[in-house]
Amino acid sequence: MIRLSGVSHQIGGASILNDITADLPRGRLTALIGPNGAGKSTLLRLIGRLEPLQTGSIHIDDLDLARTPSAEIARRMAVLGQQTVIASRLRLSDLVAFGRWPHHQGRPRPQDRAITADALEAFGLTPLAHRFLDEVSGGQAQRAYLAMTFAQDTDWLLLDEPLNNLDMSHARSLMARLSQLVRASGKSVVVVLHEVNYAAAWADHIVALKDGRILAEGAPQDVLTENGLGALYDTPVMVTQHDGRPLVLHHF
């Protein structure tokens, strides 16, 4: 379980997160949703220690984030931020192999190579493994970073808008893969999602953020309601059911 208590964050005087206290369940796929500027990415980045924690505390299972060495956290939790600039000319195979670095510190063992190969295969990158990062499309690069994060093979997986740049089929297969990781391997996943229907279809637990506060949290059926989503996004939506899960209609 990831336990957030009293987490607040400010950037240049502007308050981004206000006194967030919540538990993210272990062994579940948790989605962070909310409008632009709600603080979802900031919250994920704080949990992933990509930003220094200003106020409050974060515990990942038994580890206090503020007191645990970064290298140790890297063996428990993999985090992928939003990629902006790619300056490096690494081969995709080398990039994905770096996902194993926290476990072997520069001396890859046979099992590290096997896991790297599996991750490349899982994201359909084997034919591109020898390409350089600056010679593939944005979506292929995004899949390579995802494969690296998967290769890290940690209990916790934190992804900030991983569906960016991915087409319909890769987006769907990523969500299916995350869901399978949770179900089959007992991993815990926290993911920032822009499109609520991916949360509706795949998430076990949803945390809805608005203006740096938690507006609602719980199971998809309880959070994804017409009133709840209308208040969250300040826009009217319809919610129906499909295959026993909520389906949010907002494209009209």
Place this chain on the structure above:
Amino acid sequence: MKYALGVMIAALLPLSLASLMTGAASIDIFTAPSDPWALLVLMESRLPRTLAVLLTGAALSVAGMLLQALVRNRFVGPDTVGTSESAALGLLAITFLAPAAPIWIKIAVAAATGLAGTALFVALIRRLPPREIMLVPITGIVLSGVIGAVVTWIAWQADLVQLITTWLMTGEFSGVVAGRYEVLWIAGAAAALAWFAADRFAILSLGDEVATGLGLGTRGVMRLGLVVVSLVSAMVVATVGMIPFIGLVVPNIVSRIMGDNLRQSLPVAAAGGAALLLFCDLIGRLVRYPFEIPVGTVMGFVGAGIFLFLLYRKPAHV
């Protein structure tokens, strides 16, 4: 690309042999074991010079590759971000304050000020918008210009302009004899040390976020890289003078061919830099034989040509 290192080393052998055979004194180096005069020229001048060129070329190329990984920008080298000017400032200061200080103290001071200058550059570019990649080399050029101007002004006031010319203008190897180049071995050792942390530098070049996600202490790796770059630059500046372009061009060529997996590419950059600089030094020695053109001048021509070629070449894949 596994052959790249082999090709480079294969090129180094004939180049080194040619370097040993080239010089104003007409000697036959193959009779050196039996000819004391030839042996003297070989051991006191030809061999030290060849080694100095090899070490300088290798160390500057490695330093350039590290710097480019640390600041995530292809268009900088140790000679364009203020490192050498800062090192010269330190050399100038120690020349004033303790002219009789032993060489290793002078070099330590030069390395320290070089480190401060490079750290200042890194602090400056952190404030730039990340997408404006051309602002990084421009900031470096402005910073080296400013520090260089301070150095020149102080030297002018103190009537030491000639001294700083040997550090900052065209570097050259004609003055290298045994006993006057050995600190370059430390530059070579610093560059070799970087290889052991190659993975860390490669991970850091993917950005602070990826590096943190993989549990890497980004500050420590950055400091180690800056120390290596500053040490190399300071020793080169203090012994043979700054050599332009090599730390910019060689990393670009190597990265274009084999990418940025530094564990594989750093040795190739070292061998390639050594070969390119030795080639340029040979040209400089042969064009107006028995007189010499400084290797910095030759490198300026050759390096500018290679750099333009790299800029205008089409990418391999789209």
